[in-house]
Amino acid sequence: MKCSLLTLSCALDGELSRERQMELDAHLITCERCKTGMRYLREETERISLLAPVRLAAATTTALLERSRVLVPVSGSTELLPDDPSRQRVTAPLRAAPDPFGALGIGAAILDVPVPAEPVAFMPPEVAEGSSSESTDEEPDSELAHGSAFEAEEADQSPAAALTAGSEAMWNADTPEEASAEEMSETVAEEGQRPDSELAPEIAVESEGTDQSGSDALAAAPDAMWIAQAPEEVAAEDKPGLDPKSAFEGEEANQSTSDALAAVPEALWLADTPEEAASGEPRETRAPAAGGASPALSDDDISGAPSSPTEPTPTLNEDSATGARPSSMVVPGWEPSTELKMPWGDIPAATPATDGWAPNLAGIPVSRQTPLPPPAPFPAAPPPTRPAAAAVPGLQADRKASTAEPKVWRRIGGGGFRRPSPSKSGGDGPEERSWTRTGLISVAAVALVLILWNFTHGTTPAVTHHHAGRPTPSASAKPSPTAKATPSVTPTPLTLTGTQTLGSSGSGYQVQGIQYGVHGSQFWVVFHFSGGSGVPQITAGFDGSQTIYLEMKGVAPGTPLPQPASGSVVTSVSVGHVAGFSGAVYVLQLSRAAQISPSELTGNEAGAPGYLAIIQ
Amino acid sequence: MNTVLERPQIAASTLEDLGRQHLDALVTYALHLTGTPEDAVEYVTAGLFHARHFPAAALTRDGRAILYRSVTRAARQNQHYPPQRRGVARLFAKRPALISLGPAAADAARINTAKRALLATEFSRRAALLLRDLAKLSYREIGVAMECSPEAASRLVASARREFGSIYRDISI
Numbered sequence: 149m150k151c152s153l154l155t156l157s158c159a160l161d162g163e164l165s166r167e168r169q170m171e172l173d174a175h176l177i178t179c180e181r182c183k184t185g186m187r188y189l190r191e192e193t194e195r196i197s198l199l200a201p202v203r204l205a206a207a208t209t210t211a212l213l214e215r216s217r218v219l220v221p222v223s224g225s226t227e228l229l230p231d232d233p234s235r236q237r238v239t240a241p242l243r244a245a246p247d248p249f250g251a252l253g254i255g256a257a258i259l260d261v262p263v264p265a266e267p268v269a270f271m272p273p274e275v276a277e278g279s280s281s282e283s284t285d286e287e288p289d290s291e292l293a294h295g296s297a298f299e300a301e302e303a304d305q306s307p308a309a310a311l312t313a314g315s316e317a318m319w320n321a322d323t324p325e326e327a328s329a330e331e332m333s334e335t336v337a338e339e340g341q342r343p344d345s346e347l348a349p350e351i352a353v354e355s356e357g358t359d360q361s362g363s364d365a366l367a368a369a370p371d372a373m374w375i376a377q378a379p380e381e382v383a384a385e386d387k388p389g390l391d392p393k394s395a396f397e398g399e400e401a402n403q404s405t406s407d408a409l410a411a412v413p414e415a416l417w418l419a420d421t422p423e424e425a426a427s428g429e430p431r432e433t434r435a436p437a438a439g440g441a442s443p444a445l446s447d448d449d450i451s452g453a454p455s456s457p458t459e460p461t462p463t464l465n466e467d468s469a470t471g472a473r474p475s476s477m478v479v480p481g482w483e484p485s486t487e488l489k490m491p492w493g494d495i496p497a498a499t500p501a502t503d504g505w506a507p508n509l510a511g512i513p514v515s516r517q518t519p520l521p522p523p524a525p526f527p528a529a530p531p532p533t534r535p536a537a538a539a540v541p542g543l544q545a546d547r548k549a550s551t552a553e554p555k556v557w558r559r560i561g562g563g564g565f566r567r568p569s570p571s572k573s574g575g576d577g578p579e580e581r582s583w584t585r586t587g588l589i590s591v592a593a594v595a596l597v598l599i600l601w602n603f604t605h606g607t608t609p610a611v612t613h614h615h616a617g618r619p620t621p622s623a624s625a626k627p628s629p630t631a632k633a634t635p636s637v638t639p640t641p642l643t644l645t646g647t648q649t650l651g652s653s654g655s656g657y658q659v660q661g662i663q664y665g666v667h668g669s670q671f672w673v674v675f676h677f678s679g680g681s682g683v684p685q686i687t688a689g690f691d692g693s694q695t696i697y698l699e700m701k702g703v704a705p706g707t708p709l710p711q712p713a714s715g716s717v718v719t720s721v722s723v724g725h726v727a728g729f730s731g732a733v734y735v736l737q738l739s740r741a742a743q744i745s746p747s748e749l750t751g752n753e754a755g756a757p758g759y760l761a762i763i764q
Numbered sequence: 765m766n767t768v769l770e771r772p773q774i775a776a777s778t779l780e781d782l783g784r785q786h787l788d789a790l791v792t793y794a795l796h797l798t799g800t801p802e803d804a805v806e807y808v809t810a811g812l813f814h815a816r817h818f819p820a821a822a823l824t825r826d827g828r829a830i831l832y833r834s835v836t837r838a839a840r841q842n843q844h845y846p847p848q849r850r851g852v853a854r855l856f857a858k859r860p861a862l863i864s865l866g867p868a869a870a871d872a873a874r875i876n877t878a879k880r881a882l883l884a885t886e887f888s889r890r891a892a893l894l895l896r897d898l899a900k901l902s903y904r905e906i907g908v909a910m911e912c913s914p915e916a917a918s919r920l921v922a923s924a925r926r927e928f929g930s931i932y933r934d935i936s937i
Contacts, residue, residue, distance in 0.1 A: 157922035161896060163903050192929045195878040196897035200871035202792040209787050211863050212805065216812035216845065218779050 151175055151182045153189075160189050644689025644697050650748050650759075654682030655702035657757070659732065662721065664712040671717045673736065673761040674749070677703060683748060684731075686759050693741040697726070698734040698761065705732035717742055717763055738763070778820050782827040783812055791865065792872060793894050794835050799883050801869045802862055803839070809863075810845035811835030829901060829908035836891050836909055881932040889924030896921045 151172070158164045159172050176182050204212070213219040657680030665672040675698075677684070684702040691697055705723045712718045719737045726733045742763045749758035783790075790811070794804035811834035815823070818830050838845070849857040882890055888910065895901045895909055906917035 153926055154919060154922045157925055158903075158918050161903070161918075161921070163918060188929055189925055192925050192932065193897045195932065196882070196893055196928075199792075199796050199879065199882075199898060200874070202788055202795055202865065202869045202872045204788050204791060204865065204868055208863060208865065208868070209784060212787060212791075212809060213780060213783050213812065215860070215863060216783075216809040217816065218783050218812050 151179060151185075153185065156182060156185050156189055160186065160193065644687075644691055646744075647687055647689035648744065648746050649685060649687045650746055651683035651685040653702075654680055654684035656680035657684050657700075657703040659700075659703060659706035659723075661706065661708060662710055664710075664716065664718065666716070670762050670764040671712075671742075673712075673718060673721070673763065675700075675734070675759040675761075677757045677759070680757070683757075684759075686746065686748075688744050688746045688761065690744075694738040696736040696738065696744055696761070696763075697729075698736065698759075699726075699729045699731055700734070700759070701731040703732050705734075736761070736763075778823050778827070779812070779815060782815075782823060782831060786828055786831055789899055790831055790835055791869070793832065793899055794839060795865075795869060795872050796879065796882060796894055796898065797836070797839050797887075797891055799873075799875075799879070801865045801873050804869075805863050805865060806844050807835055807838040810838035810843045813845055814838065826905065826908050829905035832895060832899065832901065832905075832909040833911065836895075839891075840887060877935055878932060881928055881935050884931050884935075885924060885927050889920060889927055892917065892920040893924040893928055896924075 155164070155168070155172060159169060164172065172182075176186065210219065657677040660676045660678045663672075663674040663676070665674070680702065682702075684700055686701070686703070687697075687699040689697050689699075709721060709723055711720055717739055719739050721737075722735045723732055724735075726735075745762040745764070747760045747762070749760050787808070790808050791804055794807045794811075795801055798804055798807060811831065814837070815831055815834045823830060837843075846860065848854055848859075882893070885893070892906055892910055895906045896903075901909065903914040903917045903921070906921065907914040910917055910920065912920070
């Protein structure tokens with residue numbers, strides 16, 4: 149008895165066969181591990197089953213059924229319920245929507261115009277009778293989209309189911325790595341050993357979709373297969389003709405580029421002329437659809453061997469071997485009307501040209517199959533210079549004629565419209581982005597932002613006295629009242645009046661002390677210096693009428709700063725560095741307007757060199 | 765000329781009867797599958813709408829499983845109903861008012877430990893677990909609903925129980 153989580157789970161659900169169930173019952177008597185596992189599984193089952201149910205009211209049930217179109221109004225309900233606008237619209241006849249932006253676009257959204265239903269070519273009488281509500285469906289395209297989305301998931305089912313299927317090995321494994329490895333191998337082995345007859349039809353579809361690519365599986369799974377429940381139904385619904393619309397729905401759901409290429413009918417690759425390609429008429433070389441099936445879905449599509457247009461080489465080689473079939477070769481980068489008509493045997497080997505994109509076409513006769521396009525309504529842009537084209541005489545004329553085609557506004561991916569401009573490669577390929585133009589626009593935008601930011605946030609650099617030329621105290625200018633408040637820190641330019649300068653080039657002095665004295669009507673302020681040599685240059689000036697600035701060049705301020713006695717004409721003395729001045733600056737605040745008479749003190753007179761300021 | 769197969773016409777009474785019979789269970793399943801009543805209503809509506817594509821014979825045979833299959837598909841692909849328009853048009857589209865479940869779904873919408881653990885499991889396993897333990901579907905019906913074989917359904921249910929149990933124990937601790 150191999151006990152596993154799968155076995156226990158199946159036993160819990162009563163899905164084991166009778167023999168297996170008896171074996172498991174016997175095993176559970178002795179195996180504690182399986183007992184524990186069974187108990188855990190029961191607990192988890194109870195937790196899920198105890199989730200609260202939802203009891204809907206009758207009105208809600210009816211509303212849900214009506215919303216999902218399960219309940220539809222019968223014909224004649226308009227007369228019965230004339231005031232109900234929704235029911236009026238259901239039975240209202242459809243009209244063509246002025247939809248300039250495509251089906252179900254903004255126009256239809258704004259105008260709330262219902263989109264006309266898909267034309268149905270075949271409709272049995274019983275369907276026609278009962279299709280009054282169906283044909284007047286509000287959103288037939290949306291229904292189509294839903295159906296395609298449903299069908300699109302067919303290809304996605306098999307990997308998820310395969311990955312989530314096997315977990316039996318997980319139960320027996322000791323490590324996660326071992327569990328995953330065993331699970332995968334066991335899953336693959338079991339899937340491979342199972343006969344096909346035991347597989348459900350959905351699994352058959354999924355396994356087929358696994359072998360193919362996702363897009364091929366989508367294209368191969370018609371609507372009938374999606375809704376069929378048995379292989380007989382699939383076969384029965386495939387025989388009368390596959391549904392090309394469902395195949396295209398699958399392609400719409402999976403919007404990769406490869407799918408778009410795969411959707412190109414074979415006629416486009418085998419047609420001689422664009423007219424043939426547009427008509428899509430089957431050619432003599434084209435294999436007829438098996439069993440008279442729809443031309444949109446061939447046997448290759450069903451069997452998983454896509455007739456991929458990316459690999460046209462085998463077909464071309466086969467045709468070139470016969471040498472009888474005329475070919476149609478569209479030079480890449482040129483207009484579709486420019487074709488080279490020649491037998492396959494005359495086509496030279498594809499050698500790289502000088503510009504690397506076009507084959508060497510020298511000597512190949514060129515003929516135009518389609519008439520020239522109408523003249524351009526406005527002057528066309530000059531054709532780009534092409535060396536390979538210049539080598540072929542006929543191509544230049546074709547190029548000139550093609551450039552005279554009227555400009556066509558084509559729709560681009562984002563829904564906007566852009567006038568096609570000649571790309572650098574000169575071809576009809578995707579339009580190249582002008583990185584130079586984009587870069588210039590970006591730089592200009594950044595510059596504009598910077599300029600605006602400078603206007604809004606930036607300030608003119610402050611011109612201080614330090615950098616813009618220091619005004620000397622002798623210069624006459626109007627005084628700045630801001631400097632006297634905090635002369636040591638305020639960088640306000642300061643100009644003094646009534647300046648008097650003494651000394652010239654002394655340096656190395658330091659103020660040792662300040663003395664105050666009253667001599668009659670005069671108030672003396674004596675600064676005693678120490679050290680130094682020469683006579684320091686001291687400038688005295690007024691800032692206003694009651695503030696005296698003493699700028700002492702070559703003199704360092706002293707730490708003791710005695711204040712004059714109260715009642716003096718000098719109320720306070722402060723020292724510091726003032727913007728625009730060099731050296732120590734003493735600021736004398738006066739109680740009244742006064743005059744100053746400075747004088748130098750020599751060492752012989754005062755015992756030490758100093759400075760005398762007589763204020764009177 | 766393109767020939768288009770006609771849509772399979774089903775007896776309206778069959779689907780209506782099925783819908784009325786299983787709508788409570790469908791809404792309960794969708795609510796625990798998605799976690800929100802609004803999404804549950806939309807997915808159930810979309811599922812019922814798509815169930816119209818099934819032939820009457822299939823509905824008669826596996827009606828309940830087909831309904832669950834449609835709802836599971838709608839929830840897996842996040843299909844709103846009515847479908848949301850694409851592009852700029854969605855800004856101007858008029859969406860009908862949501863059908864409110866009201867107090868009927870209040871208890872079911874309440875989050876508890878079991879539901880938190882359930883919402884943390886992988887979608888397919890969550891769906892399989894709910895189909896088995898809540899909706900009481902057999903493995904064959906789960907295979908129809910999950911679009912796999914009954915054997916794969918059994919493995920899916922077993923792995924779902926294992927994952928749910930481990931998450932629940934982690935959360936409860």
